Amino acid sequence: MFAAHLLRSALALAAFAAGPVAAQDLPAPEGEPILTVTGAIGVTNDGDAAVFDRAMLEGLDPVQIVTETIWTDGVQTFTGVPLARLIEAVDAEGAMLSAKAINDYAVEIPRSDWVEDGPILAYLNNGTPMSVRDKGPLWVIYPYDDNPDYQTEVVYSRSIWQLNRIEVTD
Amino acid sequence: MPPLHAFRAKLRRPARPALLVAGIALVAALVAWMAVLALREIDDLGTANSDNVQWSLAQMDVEYLRFRLAVADAQTGTADLDTVRRRFDVFYSRMSTLAAGEVFLPLRGRAEFESARQDIAGFLEATVSLIDGPDAELRAALPDIATQAAGHAEDVRDLSLAGLAAFAELSDERRGEVMATLARMALLLVVLFSGLALLAIWLLRLNRLSERRARQVEETGNRMRLIVETSLDGIIVSDADGRILDLNQSARRIFGYSDAEARGAEALSLFFPDEDPERAREGALRFIGAQRRPNPHERQFELVGRSRDGRTFPVEISVDRAEGPDGPIYVSFLRDISRRKAAEEGLTEARDRALAGEKAKAEFLAVMSHEMRTPLNGLLGSIQILRDTELDDRQSGLLDTMHSSGDLLLGLVNDVLDLSKYEAGKMRPEARVFDLQQLFDSAVETTAPLAAANDNVVSVEWIGPPAGDVEGDPRKLRQILLNLLGNALKFTHGGRVDIEAEMLGRDRLEIRVIDTGIGIAEADLDRVFQDFERADSSYVRQAGGTGLGLGIARRLVGILGGEIGAESEPGEGSLFWVRVPISLAGAGTAGVPAARTDAPRPAVPLSVLVVEDNEINRLVAREMLQADGHTVTEAVNGRAGVEWAERQRFDVILMDISMPEMDGQEAARRIRAGGGPSSRIPIVAVTAHALPEELARFREAGMELCVSKPIDRTVLSRVLATIGGGDADPGAGPASEAGGLIDTEVLSQLRQAMGDATFLTLKEKFLAETEETLAGFGAGIEPDVLAREAHKCAGSCAAFGVVEMRQALQRIEAEAKANRWPEAELRGLPALWARSRAALEAVARDPQV
Incomplete structure (x- = not known):
């Protein structure tokens, strides 16, 4: 399992090395940046990267997921941007996302997960912004209770918390 | 089938479907149970309820060390405070996950884990305020934080080790469960496999069985087809x-x-x-x-x-x-079946032709014999009449020869007639009382001319006491004896023929006819009793006759219920024996032997009407009657007879039976019905065939008496004497000698009361009725019928004074009424009746009575 993580990271690095694509219009973040998207994307606002602050994410039609998780106690309400919408916003063309966390945890999320009713990038837990101590600023949450297919170890491993970087690779 | 097999077979049929259903249900339940287990297991494996726990625990260790590293770096100035804060937050986040995450719930139940975690949590909570505080304070507190963090190195280690141990145990437990499930599934698999194997074997057997059946059916079908086609x-x-x-x-x-x-x-x-x-x-x-x-x-x-x-x-x-x-x-x-039908038709036709031929032959024989008898009667009658004329010795001798030759010829004709009668099944045994000795003497007398012709000596001898009067069928016995005697005499020349008679007990007579003739070969002994058979055909011409004699004797013996046989030594002679049932009539009998020949007695002159179509017979009858002093009127047929009877009163009518124009029965009926002067006088039937049923018919027509043809002068005289009330038979004693049989007083009164003619008619009627009644007393009669008939008959007997008979009948009636079978009385009855009848006839002949 650990080896797989390493392999995926290596692949992500290789994809990153493939070079940036043409930048499009995306307003620059006004607040503290909380997410940086790089790689095969068509929209950027900071060199080759697309940087988002909380306000920008809130502008991307956030949704709520009500579910239990194996890391929390009781039913939780998460609010966040669907991953698919974010991908659309940055005009990503790759087949894979390499998501990385503050603690340097890295995981790959394939295009098959970028779907409606799929995972979201949650920034509110029970209506409260999440600090780093509470697995913030962003936590990839799948609708585990609504879709039993998401109750697998692979999906749990993709449920990365303390997320702050995404790289789109082919 | 042995009981056990029977039981099994009984069990098998209805139990088989039930067992099958139960088996299928069991297997289905097992499969379902296993499926539930397996699915649950698959579900457990499929929906992971744990993140990678080991990774999390190891990560905690890493994040703890990174925090300490950041603190140490900050102290030396190589790292900023933000890094320290971020490392703290990450470690904090990790610890709070351990505190809240449900995957760590099993770990939190363990004391060593929980205490270590709480120690660390306490450290973190205590440090939070410093981390969240201003940079200066944090920087100042860094050495202290470093020291405290280092002090928790043991706790962090314990925490990760406890987690590892716990998850190792959990993992073991889980593996055990999976193994158990797999083992159960393996077991079920074995069971299912066994079941499938059994099913396969069963199906295989079923298949073989059905194959064999199909083959059998096919073979049977082929065989059937072959049978049908061939x-x-x-x-x-x-x-x-x-x-x-x-x-x-x-x-x-x-x-x-x-x-x-x-x-x-x-x-x-x-x-x-x-x-x-x-x-x-x-x-x-x-x-x-x-x-x-x-x-x-x-x-x-x-x-x-x-x-x-x-x-x-x-x-x-x-x-x-x-x-x-x-x-x-x-x-x-x-x-x-056309061929079979044709064959059947041919056969039927052949049979019909043969039967018709047989019948024609028999009819021809009967007619011929009958026709021959009429001229013979004329001859014999004329000879008898000729005897009454004056003859010299030589004429008298010639007459004797003529008479015996005529008799012989008559015998031959009678043989053939008897044979045809026998063939028609018309012969019945009679029961009459007669004198055996006289029967023998008469037979010897009859055959004397034949004996003389062959120069033979004939003797009669009783072995044991002579029987005297017996009861039986004298006519048939006489004929048997005559045939045997005739046969012996024919084949013996210049020798002896001895008749030996012997009673075998009281009810069987044996007669042996022993000759010293040519004898019969052993091989021919059985054949001699066949019709038209002769042991040696070369003697046919020499011996003469029809060859029917022994055949007729055999038949007659059969009718009497006896036996006949022969023994012989060729060249030495032959012995023919006959055994017939006969009963001794006993002493005190006042009977009149039927065969007794008496001299003509003087008779009361009667006026007689002879109705007879045959001229010779008419002549004979006339001569015989006139010789006895009677007056004779002749009528040439029945019609003429009726006319005479209506015109004139006669004392008696002799009526021939078979006549052209009008036969005897019809004529008698008309005479009786006509009411003429002769309508009440006795009519005597004269017939060649006097069978019992014919006698009954004659009586019905009004002819109470019967004389058989050819007319024997003696018999005729006696009958006329009876009618005319001529003097009593010298052979019969006076009425008082009738013993207890007849009460003459009663009889005499009866006679006076109704006049002679009526009395005689009535007497005949009485005799006939009684005969008839007694004939009905055989086995098979119902007791109540027996009682009724016996009562009626006893009444008639009383009227005629037949005392003993009446008493016997009364006893029978009493027994029968009591529903008992009077065996002894019934057995003795025929003999008693025979004696009574004879006595009655004798007494009735006495006009004094």
């Missing part, structure tokens, strides 16, 4: 409407139709067009319309068939119904 009889299978479904080769051959032509056609109209279909369906084939199986008697019948080329022939059909796949079918066996 059958000589035509076989047709038809449906319920009579349409041909199948037919065999013979059916095609018999009717000449091909398979294609016959199939589907209606059997009745195709094969039997000459039969009226409506009639056939209502007749022989009505079971088809009734939609039922033919009854056993309906299964075989005949129809007229017609082949394709138009030949018609009788067909014998045997049909039955069976259930076919599409409703009932009829299987018919057809046989062309």
Whole structure:
């Protein structure tokens, strides 16, 4: 399992090395940046990267997921941007996302997960912004209770918390 | 079948489906249970409720060390405080996950884990305020934080180790569960496999069985087809409407139709067009319309068939119904029986011809014999009359010869007549009292001319005491004796013929006729009793006669219920023996022996009307009657007789039976009915054939008496004496000597009261009725009928003073009424009656009575 993580990271690095694509219009973040998207994307606002602050994410039609998780106690309400919408916003063309966390945890999320009713990038837990101590600023949450297919170890491993970087690779 | 097998068989049939269902249910339950287990296991494995826990624990260790590293770096200035804060937050986040995450719930239940975690949590909570505080304070507190963090290194280590141990245990437990499930599944698999194997074996067996059955069915079918095809009889299978479904080769051959032509056609109209279909369906084939199986008697019948080329022939059909796949079918066996029919017809015709020939022959013999008797009667009668004229010795001798020759000739004719009578089954044994010795003497006398002709000596000898009066059938016995004697005399020349008589007990007589003649070869002994048989044909001409003598004797012995046989030594002689049932009449009998010949007695002159068509017989009768002093009037036929009887009163009428114009019976009836002067006088039937039923008919016609032809002068005299009330028979004692049998007083009064003629008529009637009644007293009569008849008869006996008879009948009546069978009385009755009858006749002949 650990080896797989390493392999995926290596692949992500290789994809990153493939070079940036043409930048499009995306307003620059006004607040503290909380997410940086790089790689095969068509929209950027900071060199080759697309940087988002909380306000920008809130502008991307956030949704709520009500579910239990194996890391929390009781039913939780998460609010966040669907991953698919974010991908659309940055005009990503790759087949894979390499998501990385503050603690340097890295995981790959394939295009098959970028779907409606799929995972979201949650920034509110029970209506409260999440600090780093509470697995913030962003936590990839799948609708585990609504879709039993998401109750697998692979999906749990993709449920990365303390997320702050995404790289789109082919 | 042994009981156990029977039990098993009984168990097997109804139990098999139940067992099968139970087995299937058990297997289904096992499979379901296993499926539930497996699915649950799969579910558990499929929905992971744990993140990678080991990774999390190891990560905690890493994050702890990174935090400490950041603190140490900050102290040396190589790292900023933000890094320290971020590392703290990450470690904090990790620890709070351990505190809240449900995957760590099992770990939190363990004391060493929980205490270590709480220690660390305490450290973190205590440090939070510093981390969240201003940079200066944090920087100042860094050494302290570093020291405290280092102090928790042991706790962090314990925490991760405890987690590892716990998850190792959990993992073990889980593996155990999976293994157990797998083991259960393996077991179930074994069970299922065994079940499948058994099922496979069973199916294999079933398959083999069905294969074998199919083979058997096929073989049977082939055999049946072969039988059907090789059958000589035509076989047709038809449906319920009579349409041909199948037919065999013979059916095609018999009717000449091909398979294609016959199939589907209606059997009745195709094969039997000459039969009226409506009639056939209502007749022989009505079971088809009734939609039922033919009854056993309906299964075989005949129809007229017609082949394709138009030949018609009788067909014998045997049909039955069976259930076919599409409703009932009829299987018919057809046989062309034209050849058999022809053979049957030929046989019937041949038989009819043979029978007709036999009948014609018998009739010819009977007619010839009968016709020969009439002229013979004339001859013999004339000889008897001639005796009454004056003759010299030489004439008298010639007359004797003529008489004996005539007698012999009459005997031959009678033989043939008897034979035809016998063939007609008309002979019955009679029971009469007679004197055996006289019978022997008479037979010897009759055959004397023949004995003399062959120069033989005849003797009669009793072995043991002589029997004297006996009861039996004298006519047949006499004939038997005459035939045996005649036979012996014919084949003996210059020798002896001895008659030996011996009573075997009280009820059997043996007569032996022993000659010293030529004898008979052993091989021929049985043949001699056959008709027209002679031991040696060369003697036929020498001996003469019909060759019927011994055959007739054999038949007569048979009628009497006796036996006949012969022993012989060729050249030495032969012995013929006869054993017949006979009963001793006993002492004190006042009977009149039937065979006794008495000299003509002086008689009361009577006026006699002789009705007879034959001139010779008429002449004979006239001469005989006139010799006794009677007046004779002749009538040439029945009509003339009636006319005479209406014109004039006679004392008695002699009535011939068979006459042209009007026969004797008819004439008698008319005379009785006419009411003329002679309508009440006795009429005597004169007949050659006096069978018992004929006698009854004669009586019915009004003829109470009967004389047989040829007329014996003695018999005639006696009958007329009875009618005329002529003097008593010297052989019979006076009335008082009748013993206890007859009460003469009663009889005398009766006679005076009604006059002679009526008395005699009544007496005859009484005798006849009593005979008839007694004849009915055989076995099989119901006791109440016996009682009634005995009562009636006893009444008649009382009127005629027949005392002993009446008493015997009264005893029988009493016994029968008590519902007992009077065996002894009944057995003695015929003999008693014979004596009573004889006594009554004797007494009645005495006009004084």
